[in-house]
Amino acid sequence: MAQALKSAAKYPPKTVRVKIKRYSPETGREWWQVYEVETYRGMTVLDALLQVKEKRDHTIVMRYSCRMGVCGSCGMIINGTPRLACQTQVSMVASEENPEITVEPLKNFPVVRDLLTDFTSFFEKHRKVKPYLIRRDTQEQENPKTEYRMTPEELLEIYPYSLCISCGLCVSACPVSASDEGFLGPQALAQLWRYTADVRDEAWRERLEIADDENGALKCHFAASCSAVCPKAVDPGGAIQMLRSALLKYKLGLWKKRKISEPVPPLEPTGEKVPLPPEAQTLPGVDLEAMEREPVVIDASKLLD
Amino acid sequence: MAGRGERRFLKNMPGWRASFNPWILKLPNNPERLAFVLHRVTGILLILILFLHITVTTTPATRGWEFWVEEIRKAQGITPVTLYFFIFAGIAIFHGLNGIRLLLVEFLGCCVGKPEKPKPPYISATLKAPQRTLLYIVFALWIILWMIAGYIIFT
Ligand code: HEM
Ligand code: SF4
Ligand code: FES
Numbered sequence: 001m002a003q004a005l006k007s008a009a010k011y012p013p014k015t016v017r018v019k020i021k022r023y024s025p026e027t028g029r030e031w032w033q034v035y036e037v038e039t040y041r042g043m044t045v046l047d048a049l050l051q052v053k054e055k056r057d058h059t060i061v062m063r064y065s066c067r068m069g070v071c072g073s074c075g076m077i078i079n080g081t082p083r084l085a086c087q088t089q090v091s092m093v094a095s096e097e098n099p100e101i102t103v104e105p106l107k108n109f110p111v112v113r114d115l116l117t118d119f120t121s122f123f124e125k126h127r128k129v130k131p132y133l134i135r136r137d138t139q140e141q142e143n144p145k146t147e148y149r150m151t152p153e154e155l156l157e158i159y160p161y162s163l164c165i166s167c168g169l170c171v172s173a174c175p176v177s178a179s180d181e182g183f184l185g186p187q188a189l190a191q192l193w194r195y196t197a198d199v200r201d202e203a204w205r206e207r208l209e210i211a212d213d214e215n216g217a218l219k220c221h222f223a224a225s226c227s228a229v230c231p232k233a234v235d236p237g238g239a240i241q242m243l244r245s246a247l248l249k250y251k252l253g254l255w256k257k258r259k260i261s262e263p264v265p266p267l268e269p270t271g272e273k274v275p276l277p278p279e280a281q282t283l284p285g286v287d288l289e290a291m292e293r294e295p296v297v298i299d300a301s302k303l304l305d
Numbered sequence: 306m307a308g309r310g311e312r313r314f315l316k317n318m319p320g321w322r323a324s325f326n327p328w329i330l331k332l333p334n335n336p337e338r339l340a341f342v343l344h345r346v347t348g349i350l351l352i353l354i355l356f357l358h359i360t361v362t363t364t365p366a367t368r369g370w371e372f373w374v375e376e377i378r379k380a381q382g383i384t385p386v387t388l389y390f391f392i393f394a395g396i397a398i399f400h401g402l403n404g405i406r407l408l409l410v411e412f413l414g415c416c417v418g419k420p421e422k423p424k425p426p427y428i429s430a431t432l433k434a435p436q437r438t439l440l441y442i443v444f445a446l447w448i449i450l451w452m453i454a455g456y457i458i459f460t
Contacts, residue, residue, distance in 0.1 A: 023315050025312040025313050025314065025315070026311075026312060028313060028315075030315065077330070079331065080330055080331035081330060081331045081332065081333065082330065105317060106317075107317050107318065107319060107330070108317065108318050108319075109317060110314035110315060110316055110317065111314060111315035111317050112314060117317070118314055156420055156421070156422065157420055158420065159420060159422065160420045160421065160422070160423055160430070161420065163423065173330060173332060175323040175324050175338070175341065177318075178318050178319045178320060178322075178323035178324075179318065179319075179320045179321050179323060179324065181318070220411070221341055221344075221345070222337060222341065222407060222410055222411055223335075223337055223338045223340075223341035223342075224335060224337035224338065224341075224431060224432065225330070225332050225335055225337075225338050227418075227429035227431050227432055228332050228333065228334050228335035228337075228338070228429070228432060229332065230429055231427065232423065232427065233423040233427040233428060233429045233430070234429070235418055235420075235429035235430050235431050235432075236429075237337075237417070237429065237431050238417040238418040238420075238429065238430055238431035238434070241410055241411055241414050241417045241431075242414045242417065244411055244412070244414065245411075245412060245413050245414030245415075246414070248412055
């Protein structure tokens, strides 16, 4: 989004033409509709759409929520590229020479109306890969006393994949998802790898069998378009290739999870005190030792006078 | 048209076009998509060429060896036959070179991006990984080998 930072400082053209692809589920009609929008510096495409909805045509249907690239609901095809509308500056996609912005619903998702797409099958596929930690000791997992051990390096192995916001841009860009409704798709497969690679998880065999399904990882042809459009740099394309090679080795009997972490033993108070660093000084009149012996009670009612 | 009160979702899938038109979407920083399309097209063309090859090599059986040898002797300079060889060389060289890259990446998980902490400008690790260099090498080698093949075929 470095581009977004630069273009946020730039002024967009004074007015832009927002060309919206519309669809009516009652009549089955599809058409393009153009609206002129007055812009301001920092305006996003989502802002422009909302302005159209507020001031010009309240029948436009779309989905959005957070307006800050977190919820993953505002994915659309903007000037031919799958993007989050709230993370796309108008100045990024429109210029004085070409002040037109085309907005279409995400491809490879059924369109409910206008820009609103149906994610039912997307979430079903996500659910299919069992996107949660699975332990053999379910008793321990249901009533945990401590957490599972995980080093920062082990966390990094899955960290980028865990940032997925389920926006569906990757599925929309995927040429396999474009012709095959059954394909699990980049989002679900990346999450499958995210849990398979997690040291705290014990269900790797189960998940690799899901990846081995005819609709699984082997359908990927590494066009890497998913990685190119992902707004969170989740890199589903890379995750799927790692999953694939693990799957190949697993089928040859050569792959086994390197490590499965154990719960951290219950922490015992050691009584050890962490000394203050030498540069830290208490305010005059504060006696730390006395405060430890007798906890300070602050009477809130006295604070008010 | 849907009946009264009935609502129908629009199936919005480009289908096979997404496999053959690399510009169906504007995808910045994605030469892998072009390679995918070229690999698919060359793979299919190789199957067709294989059939053509089998058909053509039955000629000595139907029209005699003299005719065959004479035809091959005539294939000098730019003729339909040498042009066909040249096109075949281009197709086979790309498919073979990129095929090696795909075997490395897809089967061995080699050269893809290692998981890293995402930082601005949030570019997926695989798009900066050695597979990208490999892809540029494939494109460069393809053109060079194809030109060499052209030199050999046409002279
Ligand atoms: C140097 C020899 C070759 C190598 C290294 C090679 C490698 C590959 C690889 C790795 C794939 C999978 C690509 C993917 O996952 O998207 C593939 C696909 C394919 N290959 Fe080859 N191949 C070779 C020769 C051939 C020949 C001689 C033919 C035809 C007779 C052929 C036809 C195909 C076809 C039709 C596909 C499917 C394309 C697709 O699904 O996109 N290949 N090749
Ligand atoms: S992997 Fe990226 S593009 Fe795909 S759903 Fe998750 S955040 Fe969106
Ligand atoms: S509105 Fe939440 S990601 Fe755009």
